[in-house]
Amino acid sequence: MGLQLRAGLGLEPWNVFNQGVARHTGLTIGTVTIATGALILLLWIPLRQRPGLGTVSNVVVLGLVMDATLAAVPEVHSLWVRVPLLAFAITLNSTATGLYISARYGPGPRDGLMTGLHLRTGRPVRLVRTCIEVTVLAAGVLMGGSFGVGTVAYALAIGPLAQFFLRRFGGLGHPARGPQERPAPAPAATGAV
Template identity: 80%
Template sequence: MGLQLRAGLGLEPWSVLNQGISRHTGLSIGTVTIVSGALILLLWIPLRQRPGLGTVSNVIILGLVMDATLTLLPPLSALGARVPLLALAITLNGVATGLYISARFGPGPRDGLMTGLHRRTGRPLRLVRTCIEVTVLAVGFVLGGSVGVGTVLYALAIGPLAQFFLRFFALSEPEGAPSPVVARGTASRKRATPPE
């Protein structure tokens, strides 16, 4: 998230929302990220998502690392450096999503919202994630968050990337055992399998 901000070609949708909130509250974007992550956990209750060590770590560490990245990496001016940085940032976010959710210590608040809605609705993971990103982007834009080509690329790419890397890093399950990661196109009452 910090790398995408430094690329200066548009924030990812959740950061658009957090930046918009930051502009209205005077809090740093990292602090808003931590607070919003904690508030998103309330949306887990009707989805029957269970937090874990990964959930708590995500809430705390994500904002701190973002603030540290922004402190250590100066803004870039050359487009030749900013475009690859944007591509790297989006890809790394997809890889990170697949890695840490597959570790089964609990998804972060935003990813838990994605996996919870996926399990409850049976809709493809990539579709659920894209709908969440577009909704968050719209609210963040109204609040004054920065939107650019990188924002659109992220919103459209992160769902398919997350789904791909969740499959890529998925740990094998015993025959017939439900996947603790995500379900495939069925509501949560049916047997869960790796993501589509």
């Protein structure tokens, strides 16, 4: 998220939202990210999503790392660097989504919302994620968050890329199971015919 902000071509939808909130509150975008993550967990209640270590870590670490990345990575001015940085940031975000959900320590608040809606509605991850991103983007724009071509690229690419990496790393469970639940082992052969 910090790398995409440094690319300067548009924030991803959640950060358009977070930036809009930050502009109205005076908090850093990382602090708003933490607060937003905690509030999104309330939406998990009707979806019957269960938080885990990954969920709690995501709420806290994401905002801290974003603020640290912004402090450590200088602004980039060359378009020849900014475009690849944007592509790298989007790919890295979706790869990380697939990896940490597949570890089954609990998805982050935003990804748990995505997987919870996927499991409850039966709709494809790419559709669910895209709808969430577009909704959050609209709210962020209304609050004054900045957006650009990078925002559109992220909103359109994150759903299909997240679905690809979740499948690649084994993070999409059977619809009857949550993505955090491991399938039951096959029963041992008893020798009876």
